[in-house]
Amino acid sequence: xxxxxxxxxxxxxxxxxxxxxxxxxxxxxxxxxxxxxxxxxxxxxxxxxxxxxxxxxxxxxxxxxxxxxxxxxxxxxxxxxxxxxxxxxxxxxxxxxxxxxxxxxxxxxxxxxxxxxxxxxxxxxxxxxxxxxxxxxxxxxxxxxxxxxxxxxxxx
Amino acid sequence: xxxxxxxxxxxxxxxxxxxxxxxxxxxxxxxxxxxxxxxxxxxxxxxxxxxxxxxxxxxxxxxxxxxxxxxxxxxxxxxxxxxxxxxxxxxxxxxxxxxxxxxxxxxxxxxxxxxxxxxxxxxxxxxxxxxxxxxxxxxxxxxxxxxxxxxxxxxxxxxxxxxxxxxxxxxxxxxxxxxxxxxxxxxxxxxxxxxxxxxxxxxxxxxxxxxxxxxxxxxxxxxxxxxxxxxxxxxxxxxxxxxxxxxxxxxxxxxxxxxxxxxxxxxxxxxxxxxxxxxxxxxxxxxxxxxxxxxxxxxxxxxxxxxxxxxxxxxxxxxxxxxxxxxxxxxxxxxxxxxxxxxxxxxxxxxxxxxxxxxxxxxxxxxxxxxxxxxxxxxxxxxxxxxxxxxxxxxxxxxxxxxxxxxxxxxxxxxxxxxxxxxxxxxxxxxxxxxxxxxxxxxxxxxxxxxxxxxxxxxxxxxxxxxxxxxxxxxxxxxxxxxxxxxxxxxxxxxxxxxxxxxxxxxxxxxxxxxx
Amino acid sequence: xxxxxxxxxxxxxxxxxxxxxxxxxxxxxxxxxxxxxxxxxxxxxxxxxxxxxxxxxxxxxxxxxxxxxxxxxxxxxxxxxxxxxxxxxxxxxxxxxxxxxxxxxxxxxxxxxxxxx
Numbered sequence: 001x002x003x004x005x006x007x008x009x010x011x012x013x014x015x016x017x018x019x020x021x022x023x024x025x026x027x028x029x030x031x032x033x034x035x036x037x038x039x040x041x042x043x044x045x046x047x048x049x050x051x052x053x054x055x056x057x058x059x060x061x062x063x064x065x066x067x068x069x070x071x072x073x074x075x076x077x078x079x080x081x082x083x084x085x086x087x088x089x090x091x092x093x094x095x096x097x098x099x100x101x102x103x104x105x106x107x108x109x110x111x112x113x114x115x116x117x118x119x120x121x122x123x124x125x126x127x128x129x130x131x132x133x134x135x136x137x138x139x140x141x142x143x144x145x146x147x148x149x150x151x152x153x154x155x156x
Numbered sequence: 157x158x159x160x161x162x163x164x165x166x167x168x169x170x171x172x173x174x175x176x177x178x179x180x181x182x183x184x185x186x187x188x189x190x191x192x193x194x195x196x197x198x199x200x201x202x203x204x205x206x207x208x209x210x211x212x213x214x215x216x217x218x219x220x221x222x223x224x225x226x227x228x229x230x231x232x233x234x235x236x237x238x239x240x241x242x243x244x245x246x247x248x249x250x251x252x253x254x255x256x257x258x259x260x261x262x263x264x265x266x267x268x269x270x271x272x273x274x275x276x277x278x279x280x281x282x283x284x285x286x287x288x289x290x291x292x293x294x295x296x297x298x299x300x301x302x303x304x305x306x307x308x309x310x311x312x313x314x315x316x317x318x319x320x321x322x323x324x325x326x327x328x329x330x331x332x333x334x335x336x337x338x339x340x341x342x343x344x345x346x347x348x349x350x351x352x353x354x355x356x357x358x359x360x361x362x363x364x365x366x367x368x369x370x371x372x373x374x375x376x377x378x379x380x381x382x383x384x385x386x387x388x389x390x391x392x393x394x395x396x397x398x399x400x401x402x403x404x405x406x407x408x409x410x411x412x413x414x415x416x417x418x419x420x421x422x423x424x425x426x427x428x429x430x431x432x433x434x435x436x437x438x439x440x441x442x443x444x445x446x447x448x449x450x451x452x453x454x455x456x457x458x459x460x461x462x463x464x465x466x467x468x469x470x471x472x473x474x475x476x477x478x479x480x481x482x483x484x485x486x487x488x489x490x491x492x493x494x495x496x497x498x499x500x501x502x503x504x505x506x507x508x509x510x511x512x513x514x515x516x517x518x519x520x521x522x523x524x525x526x527x528x529x530x531x532x533x534x535x536x537x538x539x540x541x542x543x544x545x546x547x548x549x550x551x552x553x554x555x556x557x558x559x560x561x562x563x564x565x566x567x568x569x570x571x572x573x574x575x576x577x578x579x580x581x582x583x584x585x586x587x588x589x590x591x592x593x594x595x596x597x598x599x600x601x602x603x604x605x606x607x608x609x610x611x612x613x614x615x616x617x618x619x620x621x622x623x624x625x626x627x628x629x630x631x632x633x634x635x636x637x638x639x640x641x642x643x644x645x646x647x648x649x650x651x652x653x654x655x656x657x658x659x660x661x662x663x664x665x666x667x668x669x670x671x672x
Numbered sequence: 673x674x675x676x677x678x679x680x681x682x683x684x685x686x687x688x689x690x691x692x693x694x695x696x697x698x699x700x701x702x703x704x705x706x707x708x709x710x711x712x713x714x715x716x717x718x719x720x721x722x723x724x725x726x727x728x729x730x731x732x733x734x735x736x737x738x739x740x741x742x743x744x745x746x747x748x749x750x751x752x753x754x755x756x757x758x759x760x761x762x763x764x765x766x767x768x769x770x771x772x773x774x775x776x777x778x779x780x781x782x783x784x785x786x787x788x789x
Contacts, residue, residue: 092223093166304753
């Protein structure tokens with residue numbers, strides 16, 4: 001479509017897409033305490049990105065994002081995940097080395113109902129971030145590719 | 157070194173995954189770096205697979221259990237193993253060796269295969285993902301983990317089949333294959349859900365220990381049989397096979413053969429180790445045998461009428477799946493009474509797995525070189541390639557005769573075992589198997605004559621690059637070597653694998669649940 | 673085993689059958705993708721229902737009521753993984769549908785028949 005979306009769509013998008021991204025980050029961050037985690041939060045952020053693409057098209061992205069940057073971020077997310085998995089290789093692959101250890105995210109929490117401490121969980125929140133980054137950028141790349149791909153066929 | 161040997165089961169899966177994730181980043185540094193990185197990853201994976209095999213054989217075939225995320229699968233106080241684990245026994249290691257072989261050779265062949273448009277880092281990434289998925293399929297000991305790796309291989313395989321997006325047929329083939337693979341995966345997931353709902357656990361050893369032959373278990377088995385037969389390409393679910401093998405780039409077609417065999421591996425694992433004699437083995441064994449006979453006949457018959465060289469070899473590959481299914485089906489049908497020919501049938505079927513991958517792999521790689529040199533895939537348009545490409549002629553002839561079961565190649569060795577053991581169950585089966593081999597020989601003679609002999613119909617065919625020739629030569633040496641010394645390789649590689657199926661259920665369960 | 677008690681299982685199997693019907697009998701490529709998606713949804717519903725325990729609350733420890741039964745969390749993890757796999761599968765199928773449309777100009781599966789035999 002060469003016509004732009006209406007003023008209402010563009011204004012509401014400008015207001016809400018930042019809020020949606022922040023909510024997505026919240027869901028990723030608290031994955032070890034409340035429902036959510038890497039994939040769920042990443043999908044929320046990607047839906048904000050989809051909203052942005054629908055309202056502004058690929059023209060709104062010029063100068064800010066391109067496919068190469070997204071791909072590099074995706075690779076970094078994936079490699080961080082593997083690196084975290086290898087961190088506990090002294091005992092076993094995927095061993096949670098940081099839980100109950102006193103370092104980053106290392107506060108011990110007893111099992112059972114509790115008010116939920118953010119600073120616990122070990123490698124879990126870090127893996128949530130790695131997976132969230134990968135899902136965000138991955139779905140964003142897919143959306144851009146599909147949009148460009150279906151545009152090109154309309155232009156042929 | 158000991159620490160490496162402890163962690164080697166997960167390293168075999170994690171190294172190609174690392175290669176898949178890091179390939180696009182490394183590719184930004186230049187073509188030579190990318191090729192060197194791919195070679196490094198492929199070589200490391202092959203070394204780790206060899207180390208795994210050596211560790212298992214030196215431990216006397218006792219299954220190795222590797223727990224992800226902890227030291228023991230059963231944290232204190234729990235009755236069900238909760239952690240995901242890898243369980244490696246003789247058959248898993250055999251399939252891992254096959255996967256390592258095709259993976260390394262596919263990477264080697266791909267270095268110079270792409271002529272007009274470069275495959276690039278994305279191709280390497282998908283190829284490593286497919287190889288990692290196949291390794292995960294054969295090494296895992298957890299049913300849901302198996303489903304996840306099944307879907308990983310489906311997605312990576314379809315990405316590679318449709319990789320050449322500038323060709324019309326590739327996209328069409330990739331869509332159809334993806335729809336069928338997804339359906340197969342969903343049937344498997346439904347079965348896994350049924351088993352979990354009944355027994356409360358997902359670990360294969362735990363399920364094997366607690367399985368009874370109730371109605372829901374039989375429904376789960378039927379679903380698993382349908383899903384895994386669809387993945388392996390047995391008739392009547394073989395429709396995706398000619399398009400997948402025909403449209404994929406040649407090295408990918410070779411890895412897809414290993415992928416289908418991993419589906420067969422899963423079927424054998426579920427039948428022998430998970431279910432065992434909890435069911436009426438004769439009925440299910442005969443279902444497998446009927447499917448196998450149909451596969452052999454449909455495969456060779458459809459191969460007779462093909463004029464596209466890659467689809468012809470694809471139908472040959474489908475028929476060979478029938479041979480493996482026939483042999484192991486015979487072994488399963490007699491599991492209750494355990495005569496000696498049952499074990500021999502299973503040994504024949506498993507030996508045929510590695511022979512088949514070597515022969516069909518060689519044929520696919522040779523077909524890739526032929527198409528690249530002649531510029532066309534139609535057999536009727538090719539001709540006279542033997543004048544310029546003498547090495548390729550010899551390699552294709554070796555692969556074709558080996559597949560058709562001509563001595564002294566490896567196909568003859570494994571097919572002889574299959575003929576003899578299936579004859580003991582029912583003579584009709586052996587007759588069908590021999591008939592299939594004869595028709596296959598006719599098919600490949602016609603293909604050889606059309607492509608290589610006769611006057612030149614295309615212009616000066618270019619030389620075949622040395623990496624492609626080297627990978628084909630490795631496969632040809634396996635074909636000849638396994639054919640000349642079958643007894644040695646059967647003792648070392650096949651006997652532990654067959655034993656793991658025939659006698660190994662107790663050891664498999666005991667390795668996880670601790671004796672008894 | 674009452675019918676009402678088993679209603680979620682019946683509904684999930686109905687969804688699976690509906691998805692299979694769409695996949696086998698519809699001619700538009702996008703409708704086939706929707707059919708695959710329906711089958712996946714049915715199986716995800718089936719998996720989540722497996723974990724239900726009568727009177728249970730969500731399996732979360734944060735601010736959980738003390739002494740309440742919780743539904744099983746493992747099927748929820750299985751369902752989540754299955755949803756992620758479904759996302760990847762649908763994205764791939766749709767991408768190939770776009771490519772087929774660019775090459776053939778139609779989405780009707782009976783007209784896309786270059787591969788025969």
